[in-house]
Amino acid sequence: MFTVCCEAHTTKVSRNANMAKLQAGYLFPEIARRRSAHMLKYPDGQVISLGIGDTTEPIPEVITFGMAKKAHALSTLEGYSGYGAEQGEKQLRAAIASTYYGDLSLEESDIFVSDGAKSDISRLQVMFGSNVTMAVQDPSYPAYVDSSVILGQTGQFQKDVEKYRKIEYMKCNPENGFFPDLSTVSRTDIIFFCSPNNPTGNAATREQLTRLVQFAKDNGSILVYDSAYAMYISDDSPRSIFEIPGAKEVAIEVSSFSKYAGFTGVRLGWTVVPKELLYSDGFPVAKDFNRIVCTTFNGASNISQAGGLACLSPEGLEAMHKVVGFYQENTNIIMETFTSLGFSVYGGKNAPYVWVHFPGQSSWDVFSEILEKTHVVTTPGSGFGPAGDGFIRVSAFGHRGNVLEACKRFKQLYK
Amino acid sequence: MFTVCCEAHTTKVSRNANMAKLQAGYLFPEIARRRSAHMLKYPDGQVISLGIGDTTEPIPEVITFGMAKKAHALSTLEGYSGYGAEQGEKQLRAAIASTYYGDLSLEESDIFVSDGAKSDISRLQVMFGSNVTMAVQDPSYPAYVDSSVILGQTGQFQKDVEKYRKIEYMKCNPENGFFPDLSTVSRTDIIFFCSPNNPTGNAATREQLTRLVQFAKDNGSILVYDSAYAMYISDDSPRSIFEIPGAKEVAIEVSSFSKYAGFTGVRLGWTVVPKELLYSDGFPVAKDFNRIVCTTFNGASNISQAGGLACLSPEGLEAMHKVVGFYQENTNIIMETFTSLGFSVYGGKNAPYVWVHFPGQSSWDVFSEILEKTHVVTTPGSGFGPAGDGFIRVSAFGHRGNVLEACKRFKQLYK
Structure with missing residues (x-):
């Protein structure tokens, strides 16, 4: 067949200007x-x-055995299951709540099981929308900033200072013990904070996190706390932001099995959104997050979730x-x-x-x-x-x- | 311990107005x-x-066997793998390309493996951003509309007509053979189209899809084609939009293993974004989708992907x-x-x-x-x-x- 050479068709759809802001x-x-x-x-x-x-x-075999067993069960009438709850299986949510938040009066229904922290960070940003302002530790895991840029929360990248406009960068360096000087940090709607920190490896102390929670409370901010490395803590630093009194009214916690069980490829994490966390109009954040999870996600793989349950067995x-x-x-x-x-x-x-x-x-x-x-x-x-x-x-x-x-x-x- | 009763703390973060638009x-x-x-x-x-x-x-056991085998392999030094490519494993992408798009000159690199069509619909919306307009079949799978509302592409819900402002509803009913009368459809940036359709069960014919592709081309629109039920086609209706000449310059295709292999709980799907699909400035849509996938997702579970490979064996x-x-x-x-x-x-x-x-x-x-x-x-x-x-x-x-x-x-x- 003979095709007349022609110019490539371009659509008339404008590229999302926020995508164009992303660096490399x-x-x-x-x-x-x-x-x-x-x-x-x-x-x-x-x-x-x-x-x-x-x-x-x-x-560990005890964990992969649980996943293989679930896979095999899916071939049987009794063991087959289709769509699970978007928020995760009840039993796994309960096990996460009791294992990691047993003393902190968080409940099964506060836990949203995910396919990993990175996905949930993005889902949280979609929930917050484009009109919020945010702060991050500098340096920090790049998904916080990049997902914020994609959602349109930021201005352009400024090459001279290597920062996006409208993001509050909270400097963490040896001079301040890798904890930001909060007296110099402007108020933002959202504060991303990762402890133990990726990349600096520093874990914030109880006293520092108490100040951080108070700072968020004073400013009416929502703290998104990434605790994906909590099991690596070897001293008495808090393993969850919810160890800090009052945190339930200001914080969301994102976590993951990736670095505990080698689940980087298996994909399983969770996010805690306490019922006490409220938007300025009194609407519970957890209700919106539930809607986001139900609408943009269909739950983590049931096999990965079986692995999560095995992880939390003795x-x-x-x-x-x-x-x-x-x-x-x-x-x-x-x-x-x-x-x-x-x-x-x-x-x-x-x-x-x-x-x-x-x-x-x-x-x-x-x-x-x-x-x-x-x-x-x-x-x-x-x-x-x-x-x-x-x-x-x-x-x-x-x-x-x-x-x-x-x-x-x-x-x-x-x- | 004695706690002084106090009013609940509310943050000063405004609820995302788009979330508030969602109905029930x-x-x-x-x-x-x-x-x-x-x-x-x-x-x-x-x-x-x-x-x-x-x-x-x-x-089927041939599929769960593949997943159980992968799970067990993850307990061995040789069989362990961590983070996979966000876009999916090369072998699976190649198998999807050859099985479903073998005659359509689509390549492994055009396939993005996902944890299911619903998640990818939302990721596509995040990529498009809030400034695009969209059309949907009426009736249609609710995730298209709801994800559009969440991203801020729509106006408020109008109770009298049960529609969101700014969405173009393309009526599909027995009178028009469940294919919209395109002469009455306004131009939009994005057109969501599902065939075989959920919920009407109708599959568009080759002639209808040819008109749809031409309509998208004439309007400079991007067609997001949901083919999650293609294997249910029993006549000669196209199983992929890419069977229609010229579709690569206007269409994205979203699909899934859910309804073919009973993977609703296992979670595995894919999205095809041809390199030929360009924004108005000539920028390839696939490049932005790749960035979205890399930034907001970490790949489908490697066990589910092993299941996908087993699905595509003879x-x-x-x-x-x-x-x-x-x-x-x-x-x-x-x-x-x-x-x-x-x-x-x-x-x-x-x-x-x-x-x-x-x-x-x-x-x-x-x-x-x-x-x-x-x-x-x-x-x-x-x-x-x-x-x-x-x-x-x-x-x-x-x-x-x-x-x-x-x-x-x-x-x-x-x-």
Whole structure:
């Protein structure tokens, strides 16, 4: 057949201007791209990835057994189930409530099961809409900022300061102990706060979180608290924002099984929206979140949810603690390495991330140098916000042999 | 401890005005609520649900075996994997492309694997943003309209006509053969179109879809085509919009394993965004959708994806055809029942939904009467849009015994 050559058809639909505001790609696919390019350049380079915080250790059998059992059951008349409740299965919601919030008088109905924290962060933004203002820790996990940009809550990116207009960046650095100086923070509707923090690895203390909750209360703000690394806490820092009195009236908590059970690929998390949290007109936030979940989501996979239930059995909990303990040992090895090399090293104690200072250097330069000379992928701190520049995040997720080998190479590079 | 009584704290965050526009609950949770209330009233009522289109038959073993195998593999060093590509595993994307789009020169990279069509409809809306206008079939699956309202694309709900301002409702009824009279449809940026249709069960013909694509092209619109029931087509109606020449320049296709493999609870679907689809400024829509998927989603569960691969093996495809065939037999039983009772009956031939006409009656009244007198849950047509009033959707998803029993009761009620 013969086709007359023609100009490509373009629709008359305008591209969403908010999408155009986004800078380059989302951070982690960009890291993956650079890793792939490096591997093409050095096919024999023995690349080790301590970049994206991706779990590497097998899921404990007690948990995968629960999922395989559920999969098989789906082939039987008695075990088959179709659509589940969008909010998650009752039994799993109850188990999350009692395991993680047992002493905090939160109930099954306050828990919304999700396919992971990242998805729920976006669903929360869709719920809040485009007319809210927001604050984030600087540096922070990029999904908070990027989802805010997509929803139209921000202005344009300002290249000179590497910030979006209308977002309040709360600087977290060694000088302030990685907790923002709230006296300098402007009032916003929403405050995203992650503790233990990704990327700095710092966990806020009870006293700091008490101040944060009071700050949110005084300003009438809603705190979106990301506790996805809570099981990594090794001291008496709070594991949930709801340990702070009054938090139920100001906070939402987002969490995940990803880093506890190796569920980064299985996909399971949850969000807590207490009934006490109210919009300015007295309308319960939980009611709107329920509507969002019912309308834009159909529940997490029933097999993943069976895995979640297995995670929260006594054997599952013990197995998860072992997984977490393994990565904590990795963290110690990385921290000792950089400390012995004379670097200022932060995080690590309560999180699987080590935050290494390279004063006066550009994060991307350091990232590139480490990759080029050691074949180890890290994450440049500035990818998490302008205050992250001069830092590198080293993830403790890796096989022991790889972590040891990476540390050996770091020692050769910086000796 | 003694607590001084105090007024509840309300935040100063305004409720998203778009959320407030939504009418009552999302349709299907509302049906579930009425069903539960009915069961409380009639504890011995033997309720049969032909309401929400929820699959009831066990998943074929060849498919659950694939998922159980993947679950077990996740406990091994060799079989473990963490974060997958947000767009889905390469192998699954390739299998979807070759199985469903093999002759249509769509590629692996045009396929975005999702946790289901409902989630992707919402992600598409987030991508389009609040400044687009949209059209829907009336009646239609409620997620299109509700997600549009949430994103702020619409005005208020007008109670008198049961429509949201700014949405173009394309009436589909027996008079026009359930295909809209496009000469009366105003130009919009986005056109949602579902074929085989939920709820009317009607599949558009090749000639109709050719006109629809031309209409979209002439108007510079983007067509979001929902083909989640394509495997139910029993005649030569197109199974994909991309069978229509030129569709790649105007259409996105959303689809799902839910109704083919009983994956309503397992959660797996896909969306096709061809590289040829461009915004008015020439920017590829696929690039923005990729950014959305990377930023607001972390991929479908790797176990569900293993299930998807099993679905697309030769044995899996055969097994899915059997599942579909079973529900098609149910559909025939329901159609024959209502036809024999003298009703005008639509749909059914190419879809697992039967659309029964009760001229001059309110859908909710018919719904309530059927539930009260036969303990069978159906879905009121008006729940899908004002043009659905006077109709009831009867779903063919059910065990054979239940379908036969429901039909017996229908015959008693309407004899």
